[in-house]
Amino acid sequence: MHGDPTDLNNEGAPEPRWEWYRSFLHVAQAGSLSAAARALGLSQPTLGRHIDQLEATLGLRLFTRSPEGFAPTDAGQALLPYAATLATTAAALRRTASGARGGPDGGLRGAVRISASEVMGVEVLPPILAALQRMHPLLKLELVLSNQADDLLRREADIAVRMFRPVQQALLVRRVGAVELGLFAHADYLDARGTPLSVAQLGGHALVGYGQESDFIRGLRRQLPDFAWDRFVFRADSDLAQLAAIRAGLGIGVCQASLAARDARLMRLLPQQFAPRLDTWIAMHGDLRHSSGCQAVFDALADGLAQYLACQPG
Structure with a gap:
């Protein structure tokens, strides 16, 4: 999921970037763009673009926006476990790769x-x-x-x-x-x-x-x-x-x-x-x-x- 966002999957639909899912997961967990941006070290506009791009690519509304923050919609709730699995797998990949290099x-x-x-x-x-x-x-x-x-x-x-x-x-x-x-x-x-x-x-x-x-x-x-x-x-x-x-x-x-x-x-x-x-x-x-x-x-x-x-x- 690290290719160009216009890459197509087997069904001909654009394939979302992994970082969009990561941003989606953090916003859902934090409840706001500002808190998620601090956790990820990104700017709020960048994080907002990730959410907009993911929603546009999937054709789904993932959050309801209000002055109180971002709350996942039913569609967003359904995607959360899968986004969490992607994050877990990515972390495991990093750990495995770091160990495979070996020390000097x-x-x-x-x-x-x-x-x-x-x-x-x-x-x-x-x-x-x-x-x-x-x-x-x-x-x-x-x-x-x-x-x-x-x-x-x-x-x-x-x-x-x-x-x-x-x-x-x-x-x-x-x-x-x-x-x-x-x-x-x-x-x-x-x-x-x-x-x-x-x-x-x-x-x-x-x-x-x-x-x-x-x-x-x-x-x-x-x-x-x-x-x-x-x-x-x-x-x-x-x-x-x-x-x-x-x-x-x-x-x-x-x-x-x-x-x-x-x-x-x-x-x-x-x-x-x-x-x-x-x-x-x-x-x-x-x-x-x-x-x-x-x-x-x-x-x-x-x-x-x-x-x-x-x-x-x-």
Whole structure:
């Protein structure tokens, strides 16, 4: 899509330029020409021409214009997922091309995009990635913090750390161990409120928990009926926010045992009654098996996470 805009596709219609789709995507996401222009480093008139040219070429009205900004029409909404896929593919092409060039000394270079949960991405992976980057200074690492499963098949990420086994056949997967979860509270909280000696006694304590339910949360409630939404004194869908609340002494919450082991003031509660384990996997698209950069990141994550998971009870 980088040819002349008058190039014709197989049906004889003009083929829109890729940059027009990129501009369309950014305007739809930002809601205005000015914000999208700043994000892309373009002028507003240039961005406006891109939108006008795309609409003229497609024969569709993609936005309704108003003083409040640009809102996608029904036709625009229908095109958005495809424009997002084009952007994702273009980014993957750039990462792959940058890695294929290799460094001046034959070392690893290029960019590798990693997807991981908030807690893994903030608390666990940075030391692993720092050690890898010291070994390969030209290697660039992109980290996406998300509790959602990024679609590796569509190359939204090159490598993903997941707490479940990916099932797509096109992926290369490796199990690196299991994360043990437990109930933890800060010592200051327990000094002030006492230590629960049974699951039933949790009902009398301040609990740190979720804002919205998930499959994992529903399973958790079956194990801990008193660990319920209406009992929480602090609610957050962010695992990092929950962890910060536990560390601050707000109450009792769920934490990774390996992570809690780093802080002597975080105390484990009821380990015999509550110690679920979540399998941890690393996944990579099969097409990247010949990418030396992706393979190096994949192996470093596997080794580093295996060491991290070894530092937990049992």
